[in-house]
Amino acid sequence: MNPGLDRSDTHEVFNVGSELPDGDLYLDDAALVAAVRREGGGWAEAELSRFGRLTGSAGYRELGVLANQHPPELDTHDRFGRRVDRVRFHPAYHELMRTAIEHGLHASPHTDPRPGAHVARAARFYMQSQVEAGHGCPVTMTFASVPALRSTPALAHAWLPRITAPVYDPRNVPDADKAGLTIGMAMTEKQGGSDVRTNTTRAAPAGFATGPGAAYELVGHKYFVSAPMCDAFLVLAQAPGGLSCFLLPRWRPDGTKNPLQLVRLKRKMGNVSNASSETELRGALAWMVGDEGRGVRTILEMVACTRFDCMVGSSAAQRAATALALQHGRERSAFGRRLAEQPLMRNVLADLVLETEASLALTMRLARALDSRGDAHEDALLRLATPLGKYWICKRTAAHAAEAMECIGGSGVMEDGPFPRLYREAPVNAIWEGSGNVQCLDMLRALQKTPAAVDAFFAELAPARGGHALLDRWVDTLKHEFTDLSELEYRARSLVDRMALALQAALLQQHAPHALADAFCASRLDGGGARQYGTLPRGADCAAIVARAMPRS
Known part of the structure; x- marks a missing residue:
């Protein structure tokens, strides 16, 4: 044994990479800056740079890591046996969602429809998505629900102010108790996939009124519900007049749980932070969006x-x-x-x-x-x-x-x-x-x-x-x-x-x-x-x- 050899220090760490340093995901990206200016969003540069510094920081990137290391978990019932259909997330996920919604990624072109609004919003979504992709699903669907709901003025009047509000409220409570709402989708059924015209979920009028804005009860199975923790969902179902679109909330207006029951969360190879589920609709109350039989349109x-x-x-x-x-x-x-x-x-x-x-x-x-x-x-x-x-x-x-x-x-x-x-x-x-x-x-x-x-x-x-x-x-x-x-x-x-x-x-x-x-x-x-x-x-x-x-x- 060589007495002069220090066995406690085996090697020096050198010639290795390092984490990306704090930066500005906007100003540090020449292609993004040029595209924003070229396509009409240059008026938003100061705000985009502020957002770029946030999303380019090491601390913010860590939120994306944590949100995927701790995937969502489903509680179908509470410990007393009551049906709750609650999805629990790591705090990092909620922080990503809060940031996205408070910065208007879910609604800014709808609430401030000036020239370049979509360009500025796309730039923010581009930076946010570099940090973490999964939470973008409910943000996108909330954003995309607005033009569909505008086809039915009564529903738009009741729902859009809270859908477009810059408020993130993840509580599992009736939508009437919230100032900000998120929207998901429940289109896919196992027998059809993209061929939604083969859907078998049935919709029957809940009263004498029918057509756009009227209440229906839905019975069926949705094989892939994106973001089941959202406050309401756009759903396709077969009404008497054909395949139609419906807005289906998690809670009924009287404060009781709508029977949209989560069966299981999907185990996906990617998009781990985002919950996706199979769901049973057992007479779930929903309102028709658009004309009967024109759900795809x-x-x-x-x-x-x-x-x-x-x-x-x-x-x-x-x-x-x-x-x-x-x-x-x-x-x-x-x-x-x-x-x-x-x-x-x-x-x-x-x-x-x-x-x-x-x-x-x-x-x-x-x-x-x-x-x-x-x-x-x-x-x-x-x-x-x-x-x-x-x-x-x-x-x-x-x-x-x-x-x-x-x-x-x-x-x-x-x-x-x-x-x-x-x-x-x-x-x-x-x-x-x-x-x-x-x-x-x-x-x-x-x-x-x-x-x-x-x-x-x-x-x-x-x-x-x-x-x-x-x-x-x-x-x-x-x-x-x-x-x-x-x-x-x-x-x-x-x-x-x-x-x-x-x-x-x-x-x-x-x-x-x-x-x-x-x-x-x-x-x-x-x-x-x-x-x-x-x-x-x-x-x-x-x-x-x-x-x-x-x-x-």
Whole structure:
């Protein structure tokens, strides 16, 4: 035994990564700042920076960790045997919800509908989602419920002031006792899934009145109720006149428990902080929203908003993963050089940045379209590009998360780090609110029912004409595709892929730095087919692309 060897100190910890430092998720993100200014939300910059400093702080990020380490728990009954149907959450979850609602993520474009309101709200949701994704579900559904409820003025008058109030009240008490309410959805049944017209839940009039605003009793089973702790739910059920939409509260007006009974919470691979449940409706009291037999039409406005938020959430997930990979590449050395300085790793990191910025550009462009409702071009573009963008951005996020995690190496897959949560979360938005095939079919319906949407799509691409030869050829080929409508459903995914890339490339050509826009076109529009991340062609200015997106040191 060597007496001079100190066995209590085995090694020095060096050449390892570190947690992201406190920062400003708004001002530290050049692409986000540019998009907000470009799309009409620049008036909100002071507030966005304040929110960016909050969401960019280490203490706030820890809330997202805790909310997922301590998932929700269901109490069907209290200890005395009374039915309570209560979902219990960790305090971190409630703090995330409180912050989101007090900052208007659930309602600000409805309560302050100025130009750029959707853009500013999307920017806040984008920053909030980088911290934690699960609580965004009830925030989104509350936000999206407003246009559906406006179809029935009596219900809108009674409910919207509290739905849009900046007050978070998680108590399991009657809605009459609350100043702020949240709204969930209960659409899905096991036999149909996205095919809601096969729903078997029945709705019978609770009195002599029928039609919009009238009371009904619902009997049936909902296989996937999102956010069952919400105060009320938009539900589809078969009324005598056909599939209809209803507003179903957790409590009856007389203060008794509405028989919306939670059977179990779903065990999901991602979105762990958010409760999802199976639910039995045993004569639950609800009020018809919209016209009888027009339930799908009534709910479409809500679905459009939730699909848009899926785009925001997936774009945010890409930014979060990219920031972590960039941070690690800046701090970790191998073979004598920082990872971010090595050509092959820099190629990968730059490619991740390209994906993130393209997703954000398309998302924020559609936020401006939401702000411009009533304009023929914007409405047509929104109808077509919402399913297109939801399909493309959300589907790309899973592979993006996997590549960013690989940049970290073996430590990336460890459960005490952020990447396992990001990776499990990545496929969720691609499936929820209509999976990939549903989005493609919806895009085809938009083409068939709104012929002006095709013209709006190509008009949106036109300002980028001449910016890059590859993009010009890509668009010309796309135009030719629309001259052959045979087997269109079979070819739908290929068509949507190419349309999404065209939109992203056109936006980047018009608004992004040349290094970034040219690398995107050269890597995505070269006709080379399937490719992995990190295969940017020679000549790409990877150093400039990486530097633009690097988090604050």
